[in-house]
Amino acid sequence: EPAPSDSERSFIAFDPLGVVLACMPWNFPYWQVFRCIAPALAAGNCVVLKHANNVTRCGIRIAEALREAGVPDGVFTMLVLRSDDVARVIADPRIAAVSLTGSTGAGASVASAAGQHIKKCVLELGGSDAFIVLEDADVAEAARVGVASRFLNAGQSCINAKRFIVVESVADAFENAFIDRVRQIRVGQPTDPETTMGPLARADLRDNIERQLRESVTRGARLRFGGERPGGRGFFLTPAVLTECDISMAAFTEETFGPLAAIARVRDEDEAVQLANHSEFGLGGNIWTRDRDRGIALAHRLETGGVFINGMTHSDPRLPFGGVRGSGYGRELHRFGIHEFVDIKTVWLPPQS
Known part of the structure; x- marks a missing residue:
């Protein structure tokens, strides 16, 4: 050169x-x-x-x-x-x-x-990617992509969306749309064509998700769906959704390497960014807003290696990853x-x- x-x-x-x-x-x-x-x-x-x-x-x-x-x-x-x-x-x-x-x-x-x-x-x-939904977001699309990102590979990915941070004014709509889509996930054997989410890879991974869920509920989180062991051979766990989460809870401060979504509510974008950056990790992040310039401005404020605006975080050979x-x-x-x-x-x- x-x-x-x-x-x-x-x-x-x-x-x-x-x-x-x-x-x-x-x-x-x-x-x-x-x-x-x-x-x-x-x-x-x-x-x-x-x-x-x-x-x-x-x-x-x-x-x-x-x-x-x-x-x-x-x-x-x-x-x-x-x-x-x-x-x-x-x-x-x-x-x-x-x-x-x-x-x-x-x-x-x-x-x-x-x-x-x-x-x-x-x-x-590891990662504990924040998924920020602002008041001007396409809530239905954010919920669709959020569920896909959180439960991909049964939640066993470093770039899964893990911490959902939603502005209060759209939180009810987002949570309801999110949970409706989670209910459609079919847990089963990977060889079954009807399966949309398989088991966790090891018993200790399932045990850890269950611990994070229990501790978070003890501290005030609300279990809205899932978190149960279905029958059958394998380390299965139904996809779980926690709402009313905060930084005192394991589901929001630790990496959740499994099918557990933690949703928190915030007043505005400043509180959303502050909460997103309150993590030992800094791999990726998501921002959902109809205002592209606003999304770009907020992307510079997230302390991560990558930010995806109105789309699912992924690795692409044409883009640096880390x-x-x-x-x-x-x-x-x-x-x-x-x-x-x-x-x-x-x-x-x-x-x-």
Whole structure:
């Protein structure tokens, strides 16, 4: 890339770092891997994948697909190992950088291990995305998208809408429309074509959602729907909706990694922004308003890595993806995702005599 300076010629080179360790989670076992490794490979690096142990076969299929596509031997490697062994891999001098998608605790552990060896680290961690509905919003559409975003993958996504913050004047209409749509969700086996929401992945995830629900109700939240264990084999939980929530409640201050929606009411947009930013996380956010300029102005006030106005938060290869604060640092996708795994090198040549 040309870079004018006091020389006859200067430019910026983007050289690969070497081998990137990718530590990936189970909840989107294909997309999240490709979202990480595609920019790293495009930059000329090699990748070592440590996938979540409960989706090992997905990692094997990715390796097979890359080999069938013509990726040379050694450019992509998959390791099957325990999470406890990741620090030892990071310490290996052949590893130049590491990217992790996972929990905040896992991110802190990986960042610490990488920091001991001064190695580049990209972290995409948890989220507690706010979904702000202003008084001039299309309430019906906001409710439709809000339900889709909250209960996608049974609520097991870092960018699910989790905290619904609604201006008082439209709160009744939003809550009623939201609950009406939640009632239409059919919980069942993923192999059943009639199913619209499957089980949680593990028993402890369900237990934690139930704890957050109980503690929030104890503090004054109102359970409007769901939160029950239906019959059948699997870690099922009916989608739950809490209203009258506030910052004293676990459902509003912790990441809710499961099918639990927490709705709070506010007076105006200033209180909405204040409540949205009252979180250890900063991954994404939603704003619903018919005034696009108002939405853009509010987007600058949210302390997040991304804001979607009148639409569902999602990752798109054409846009950078990542968070701030407890949601991590660095970016995936877009050119910024490629630049995370290169040596941005200045090359300067003096004027010729």
